[in-house]
Amino acid sequence: MKLNRKDILGIQELPVEEINLILDTADSFSEISTREIKKVPTLRGKTVISLFYEPSTRTRTSFEIAGKRLSADMISISSLTSSVAKGETLIDTAKNLEAMNPDVIVIRHGCAGTPHLLAGILKPSVINAGDGAHEHPTQALLDLMTIRSKRGRIAGLKVAIVGDIAHSRVARSNIHGLKKMGARVSVAGPATMLPRGIEKMGVAAHTRIEEAIGDADIIMMLRIQTEREKQNIFPSLREYSRHFSLNNGNIGLARKDVLIMHPGPMNRGVEISPDLADGSHSIILDQVTNGVAVRMALLYLLTGGTP
Amino acid sequence: MNLLLKNGRILDPSRMTDEKGDLLIENGKIARIAKGLSRGRKDLPDDNAASATVLDLAGKIIVPGLIDMHTHLREPGFEYKETIASGCEAAVAGGFTSIACMPNTKPVNDTRSVTEFILRQAAQCRLANVYPIAAISLQSEGEFLAEFFDLKEAGAVGFSDDGRPVMNAALMRRALEYASSLNMPIISHCEDSNLSAGGVMHEGDLSAELGLSGIPGIAEEVMVARDLLLAEFTAAPLHIAHVSTAASVRLIREAKARGVRVTAETAAHYFTLTDEAVRTFDTLAKVNPPLRSADDVAAIRDGLRDGTIDAIASDHAPHGRTDKEVEFDSAASGLTGLEISLGLSLRLVEEGVLTLLQLIEKMTVRPAQILRIPKGTLAVGADADVTVIDPARRWTVDRHLLRSRGKNTPFHGTPLTGKAILTIVGGEIRFRDFEQ
Numbered sequence: 001m002k003l004n005r006k007d008i009l010g011i012q013e014l015p016v017e018e019i020n021l022i023l024d025t026a027d028s029f030s031e032i033s034t035r036e037i038k039k040v041p042t043l044r045g046k047t048v049i050s051l052f053y054e055p056s057t058r059t060r061t062s063f064e065i066a067g068k069r070l071s072a073d074m075i076s077i078s079s080l081t082s083s084v085a086k087g088e089t090l091i092d093t094a095k096n097l098e099a100m101n102p103d104v105i106v107i108r109h110g111c112a113g114t115p116h117l118l119a120g121i122l123k124p125s126v127i128n129a130g131d132g133a134h135e136h137p138t139q140a141l142l143d144l145m146t147i148r149s150k151r152g153r154i155a156g157l158k159v160a161i162v163g164d165i166a167h168s169r170v171a172r173s174n175i176h177g178l179k180k181m182g183a184r185v186s187v188a189g190p191a192t193m194l195p196r197g198i199e200k201m202g203v204a205a206h207t208r209i210e211e212a213i214g215d216a217d218i219i220m221m222l223r224i225q226t227e228r229e230k231q232n233i234f235p236s237l238r239e240y241s242r243h244f245s246l247n248n249g250n251i252g253l254a255r256k257d258v259l260i261m262h263p264g265p266m267n268r269g270v271e272i273s274p275d276l277a278d279g280s281h282s283i284i285l286d287q288v289t290n291g292v293a294v295r296m297a298l299l300y301l302l303t304g305g306t307p
Numbered sequence: 308m309n310l311l312l313k314n315g316r317i318l319d320p321s322r323m324t325d326e327k328g329d330l331l332i333e334n335g336k337i338a339r340i341a342k343g344l345s346r347g348r349k350d351l352p353d354d355n356a357a358s359a360t361v362l363d364l365a366g367k368i369i370v371p372g373l374i375d376m377h378t379h380l381r382e383p384g385f386e387y388k389e390t391i392a393s394g395c396e397a398a399v400a401g402g403f404t405s406i407a408c409m410p411n412t413k414p415v416n417d418t419r420s421v422t423e424f425i426l427r428q429a430a431q432c433r434l435a436n437v438y439p440i441a442a443i444s445l446q447s448e449g450e451f452l453a454e455f456f457d458l459k460e461a462g463a464v465g466f467s468d469d470g471r472p473v474m475n476a477a478l479m480r481r482a483l484e485y486a487s488s489l490n491m492p493i494i495s496h497c498e499d500s501n502l503s504a505g506g507v508m509h510e511g512d513l514s515a516e517l518g519l520s521g522i523p524g525i526a527e528e529v530m531v532a533r534d535l536l537l538a539e540f541t542a543a544p545l546h547i548a549h550v551s552t553a554a555s556v557r558l559i560r561e562a563k564a565r566g567v568r569v570t571a572e573t574a575a576h577y578f579t580l581t582d583e584a585v586r587t588f589d590t591l592a593k594v595n596p597p598l599r600s601a602d603d604v605a606a607i608r609d610g611l612r613d614g615t616i617d618a619i620a621s622d623h624a625p626h627g628r629t630d631k632e633v634e635f636d637s638a639a640s641g642l643t644g645l646e647i648s649l650g651l652s653l654r655l656v657e658e659g660v661l662t663l664l665q666l667i668e669k670m671t672v673r674p675a676q677i678l679r680i681p682k683g684t685l686a687v688g689a690d691a692d693v694t695v696i697d698p699a700r701r702w703t704v705d706r707h708l709l710r711s712r713g714k715n716t717p718f719h720g721t722p723l724t725g726k727a728i729l730t731i732v733g734g735e736i737r738f739r740d741f742e743q
Contacts, residue, residue, distance in 0.1 A: 005618030012516075091632055111634035112518045113588025132636070172518055195521075197512035 157183030163222025351573020372404025372692030386412025585688025
């Protein structure tokens with residue numbers, strides 16, 4: 001089986017078989033990162049350009065390491081250093097990069113739909129590394145990979161996603177992915193953080209964290225963006241952390257073997273207590289490790305590789 | 308030139324007539340409507356009639372020239388999007404003989420010199436009649452009233468800060484009062500800009516899924532409610548522009564029942580498309596107010612049917628490629644509409660929402676009444692503004708063939724039935740799309 005598409009724009013359009021293919025391929029690539037010499041020649045001669053219009057440490061580094069471990073030539077452009085600052089349009093920037101014959105373009109952008117815009121006009125593959133509050137498919141894939149490797153399955157698990165669902169691309173991609181793989185998903189946050197109509201995505205919505213995490217197998221905490229305070233999404237970090245953080249006081253509501261995830265970057269002491277972030281339930285750093293493998297798999301599959 | 312339009316179905320909502328017959332245009336006026344008029348007969352005694360050009364319009368519909376009460380012509384200031392000349396060319400090609408243009412140009416049409424400039428440009432291109440709508444407030448900034456008396460003298464037919472809401476209720480009250488002393492309508496762009504802030508599409512199930520910031524229906528509805536109360540309080544004429552939601556229709560319906568002097572318009576895209584049109588992040592379907600839910604579309608149709616919504620306007624909002632070929636959040640809002648509005652609206656007749664007479668009423672005499680302009684009728688002696696529609700003509704929207712500079716339509720490739728084939732303004736043929 002091959003990946004049946006040019007681009008990875010979102011989980012919404014990925015069928016289950018392709019998700020499994022990506023996860024299986026990622027599993028097989030994991031081992032490379034544990035070797036003494038962490039490099040294989042698989043993508044030698046391939047060029048990957050990552051174009052980041054938003055700040056990123058984890059995702060950008062992860063793509064870069066993934067490409068380099070497969071011997072691809074990796075070029076990374078951030079909007080601060082490109083001609084975006086000179087007022088060039090996104091389409092012109094992309095067309096210019098295309099003219100240099102890359103094989104894959106990775107893009108992160110603050111506006112939803114931007115990777116779709118580029119995918120429609122560019123020959124190289126486009127990977128969405130996060131578009132506004134829409135999707136972050138590689139994050140969801142690495143989360144699925146992590147759950148699957150820790151639990152052996154995804155189907156039938158109860159997953160709670162807690163935080164600012166309305167502004168979270170991680171939440172949307174994970175909802176699509178988890179539902180497709182057969183998990184039950186509940187989301188929680190104050191009503192200002194729950195978009196109207198979210199139930200239509202097949203999740204149970206709660207306005208109290210306690211309701212969502214009861215009997216959960218997995219809890220995903222989302223980063224609280226402090227700038228939302230000014231938009232009256234919530235009144236203060238203090239109040240948020242008192243009522244919506246995951247801590248030793250409420251973790252007992254979940255299953256005893258609950259796994260705690262976070263896409264990062266964390267606000268320690270705001271949405272998650274430091275003890276839990278570092279504790280035995282936490283698989284937060286496993287997520288980061290698996291991120292490299294998932295991105296290796298995608299670069300490999302999109303450039304024509306077969307598992 | 309004198310014209311004899313023969314054998315058409317002559318439909319005139321201003322006189323509630325729908326008859327087969329011939330229509331004679333002499334010296335720029337409607338001269339006669341009767342059966343069996345012909346050159347050289349006794350019923351056409353004078354020389355003018357004898358020399359009239361005769362067009363056989365069997366199977367075609369002759370209606371008063373269509374009026375679009377909500378158009379953006381972009382000149383002065385945004386000539387790359389549209390000019391008064393290109394907009395008027397688009398108008399007559401779409402069957403419109405009169406158009407009212409919104410003041411959000413650069414400079415804003417908030418002084419008589421801008422109004423006069425628009426009218427001068429329009430007179431030069433000799434295509435459609437152009438009626439400027441002037442700004443409510445200086446620069447449309449919502450702080451200080453523009454000079455309504457002066458603007459009316461210069462030729463303005465209404466006042467609106469269209470594109471921007473009047474957030475200050477006290478200013479809106481004063482605008483209604485001040486305009487009522489001139490018996491002129493205030494045209495309200497109803498949008499609470501705090502509720503709509505940052506929004507780029509309708510807030511609903513789809514925005515929840517796509518993660519695009521939503522513009523909730525209530526952003527429109529709270530201001531519709533406010534303006535209806537202000538209109539009731541001031542007893543001044545209010546017109547609500549581009550109605551897009553079910554609750555707006557309900558509020559307007561209730562206000563009309565109470566006797567509030569309110570009229571309302573919608574545009575073809577609000578009864579044709581839902582927010583699904585932006586699922587693919589197609590910036591050509593980005594418009595403000597945004598395309599709404601299926602329930603809203605159904606309510607707009609109900610409002611048209613029961614008369615709550617008086618008029619269909621195009622809300623023609625041409626943009627250049629650079630405005631639309633960008634990220635969805637950054638893209639300009641608006642659709643080009645003058646050449647597509649009639650074709651889409653005729654579907655309402657096909658689908659049984661309106662009778663043809665009702666539809667034409669909403670595109671002729673009702674907007675004329677709302678703007679208090681002497682148009683929208685085929686009564687003898689009236690200006691000979693006439694549109695001829697071929698109800699059977701099948702055509703497909705091709706955005707590259709539009710006369711408007713704005714090629715921004717989500718209807719590219721849409722098959723339509725029915726089209727304006729002859730547009731006569733002041734007795735002169737300004738557009739013709741048929742062979743005899």
